[in-house]
Amino acid sequence: MTTTDDMAIGRDPVTRRRFIKSIIASGAATSAAAYYLAGCSDGSAPAAGSVERLITLKVNGQDRRVDILPNETLAMTLRYKLGLTGTKLGCDRGECGACTVLINDVGHNSCSTLTHGVRGRAVTTVEGLEGPNGELHVVQQAMIDELGPQCGFCTPGQVMSAVGLLKANPKPTRAEARQAMAGNLCRCGAYDHYLNAVMRAAKSA
Amino acid sequence: MTKDMMPKFDLFQPADIETALKLLDKYGVKAWKMAGGQDSLDWFKDRAKRPEAVIDLSGIEALKGVRETEAGLEIGAMTTLAEIAANPIIKEKFGLLATAASRVASPQIRTVGTIGGNLSQDARCWYYRAGMDCYRAGGNTCYAGTPQGMNREHCLFGASRCVAVTPSDTAPVMVALEAEFVIRSSKGERILPADKYFIGPAVNITHMTVLEPGDILTTIRIPSKWAGAKFYFEKVADRNTWDFALVNVASAMKVKADGVIEDIRIVCGAVECVPRRLNAVEDIVKGSAKNDDTATLAASSAARGAAPLNFNHFKIPLMENLVKRAIRDS
Ligand SMILES: Cc1cc2nc3c(=O)[nH]c(=O)nc-3n(C[C@H](O)[C@H](O)[C@H](O)COP(=O)(O)OP(=O)(O)OC[C@H]3O[C@@H](n4cnc5c(N)ncnc54)[C@H](O)[C@@H]3O)c2cc1C
Ligand code: SF4
Ligand code: FES
Ligand code: FES
Numbered sequence: 001m002t003t004t005d006d007m008a009i010g011r012d013p014v015t016r017r018r019f020i021k022s023i024i025a026s027g028a029a030t031s032a033a034a035y036y037l038a039g040c041s042d043g044s045a046p047a048a049g050s051v052e053r054l055i056t057l058k059v060n061g062q063d064r065r066v067d068i069l070p071n072e073t074l075a076m077t078l079r080y081k082l083g084l085t086g087t088k089l090g091c092d093r094g095e096c097g098a099c100t101v102l103i104n105d106v107g108h109n110s111c112s113t114l115t116h117g118v119r120g121r122a123v124t125t126v127e128g129l130e131g132p133n134g135e136l137h138v139v140q141q142a143m144i145d146e147l148g149p150q151c152g153f154c155t156p157g158q159v160m161s162a163v164g165l166l167k168a169n170p171k172p173t174r175a176e177a178r179q180a181m182a183g184n185l186c187r188c189g190a191y192d193h194y195l196n197a198v199m200r201a202a203k204s205a
Numbered sequence: 206m207t208k209d210m211m212p213k214f215d216l217f218q219p220a221d222i223e224t225a226l227k228l229l230d231k232y233g234v235k236a237w238k239m240a241g242g243q244d245s246l247d248w249f250k251d252r253a254k255r256p257e258a259v260i261d262l263s264g265i266e267a268l269k270g271v272r273e274t275e276a277g278l279e280i281g282a283m284t285t286l287a288e289i290a291a292n293p294i295i296k297e298k299f300g301l302l303a304t305a306a307s308r309v310a311s312p313q314i315r316t317v318g319t320i321g322g323n324l325s326q327d328a329r330c331w332y333y334r335a336g337m338d339c340y341r342a343g344g345n346t347c348y349a350g351t352p353q354g355m356n357r358e359h360c361l362f363g364a365s366r367c368v369a370v371t372p373s374d375t376a377p378v379m380v381a382l383e384a385e386f387v388i389r390s391s392k393g394e395r396i397l398p399a400d401k402y403f404i405g406p407a408v409n410i411t412h413m414t415v416l417e418p419g420d421i422l423t424t425i426r427i428p429s430k431w432a433g434a435k436f437y438f439e440k441v442a443d444r445n446t447w448d449f450a451l452v453n454v455a456s457a458m459k460v461k462a463d464g465v466i467e468d469i470r471i472v473c474g475a476v477e478c479v480p481r482r483l484n485a486v487e488d489i490v491k492g493s494a495k496n497d498d499t500a501t502l503a504a505s506s507a508a509r510g511a512a513p514l515n516f517n518h519f520k521i522p523l524m525e526n527l528v529k530r531a532i533r534d535s
Contacts, residue, residue, distance in 0.1 A: 050215040070216035093247055094314055095447055109313045112246050116216055182446040183311030
């Protein structure tokens with residue numbers, strides 16, 4: 001799939017994303033994950049009636065069995081357990097929207113969602129948007145066409161908010177789109193480009 | 206800013222109120238009630254609050270939804286802000302509440318943030334939020350109230366050692382609409398008027414509401430008294446999205462056919478630790494014509510008695526102007 005990372009370094013066959021993915025697959029990133037997830041569990045048994053740790057998550061249409069700590073956010077699970085690093089962590093405090101994913105088709109800040117709260121609900125990340133043959137989602141294509149991303153860090157969150165908006169309201173006015181995208185900060189200030197992209201996607205969908 | 210894991214806690218996801226109440230009694234002060242988690246998770250991440258057991262109320266269906274009753278409207282405490290902003294009955298009869306809910310935080314936060322959580326959220330004073338041991342955190346000083354303190358966001362009224370303000374956009378609305386809050390504990394149910402739910406530092410410096418550890422806010426009842434009245438809500442913040450109010454105003458007004466203001470309730474947020482009802486303004490405008498002169502006169506008394514801190518004098522004209530608009534433009 002072509003992603004914003006591919007864009008950042010042109011059409012190089014070994015993209016940054018694939019490089020990172022291969023590292024995760026080879027286990028070299030395990031230590032990083034262990035760092036993030038260390039110190040959150042002292043190994044003591046959970047209290048009776050507390051949540052079961054081994055749960056099934058529905059992510060991008062697949063059932064994934066994962067061991068989830070009670071104090072784990074969805075952003076942590078996606079990035080450090082499922083290798084879905086398209087979801088970015090900007091502030092980790094619900095302020096920037098970089099971590100936006102869809103839960104049952106509605107945009108949520110995954111940094112501010114406990115993973116145990118999404119059991120039985122469908123999670124969609126930016127990796128889940130590609131078509132059957134790896135085509136870009138109309139929103140992604142529109143963002144490229146409108147030169148949306150600058151540094152690209154906020155882009156996956158912007159994409160997910162836009163996709164969520166168009167599912168709920170396929171033909172938004174520009175004011176409605178602005179409102180719906182208001183939870184996604186962009187330090188590069190590319191707001192109007194993103195907005196143009198949302199309106200273009202709405203027209204072409 | 207840390208981007209690592211929150212400290213460990215046990216997580217409980219009860220499906221009914223009774224189970225939740227039992228868990229709250231079992232864990233006492235070591236338990237934390239979590240609704241949408243938009244206030245809660247930040248506390249845990251910053252390690253400023255470290256509960257042993259988190260009781261997630263989001264699986265309790267009985268706490269969700271909007272119902273019309275003979276007396277007015279009942280809103281479950283776990284109803285989200287997004288649902289409230291979009292609800293057709295609320296929009297039609299109590300548009301004030303729908304507007305205020307739509308001005309909270311960002312779309313993502315409104316999607317999960319609940320009305321109960323918005324009304325019960327803790328102070329946003331950054332000294333306190335940063336985990337400093339101020340009065341509100343059980344310590345023996347206030348960092349914001351000092352001459353050098355960063356207190357642009359803090360209070361004009363009701364300071365009592367702590368100078369924090371109510372951060373909620375929906376709290377002033379509840380006071381304006383004369384809402385009642387239904388609270389359950391294992392001992393039973395009690396019902397409080399909105400203005401008794403919020404408490405200032407002179408009453409309890411470590412709590413923003415009357416809630417005790419074993420209490421769950423279950424329902425908010427809005428009487429039909431103000432349904433369809435002339436409403437006004439405005440929030441002024443540094444940023445339009447996700448920023449807390451510097452001052453907000455909520456008013457409900459009944460105007461007779463001849464243009465005379467028959468009845469009014471007007472309340473400001475972010476100027477005191479509790480929503481501030483402006484009795485003086487109400488007294489001035491009741492019985493007067495709803496026009497520019499009345500609005501100007503009322504505005505001049507809106508901030509009477511204000512005791513500004515070093516950096517928040519601007520809140521006085523801000524408050525006056527918001528009150529003027531509320532009366533003139535509603
Ligand atoms: C970036 C950001 C921006 C924000 N901007 C605004 C803003 O502009 N305006 C505004 O008003 N708010 C704002 N907020 C606050 C946010 O709206 C509230 O934190 C949110 O509404 C709280 O709802 P929640 O359901 O997530 O609460 P939670 O975090 O789950 O709970 C908040 C508190 O209320 C208690 N509580 C919750 N429900 C109950 C219940 N039923 N019974 C008893 N106790 C309960 C919890 O124990 C906890 O102490 C902002 C928050 C963030 C993170
Ligand atoms: S204003 Fe209140 S919360 Fe802030 S530092 Fe002072 S005592 Fe603490
Ligand atoms: S990382 Fe989740 S909102 Fe910023
Ligand atoms: S493109 Fe750089 S943060 Fe938005």
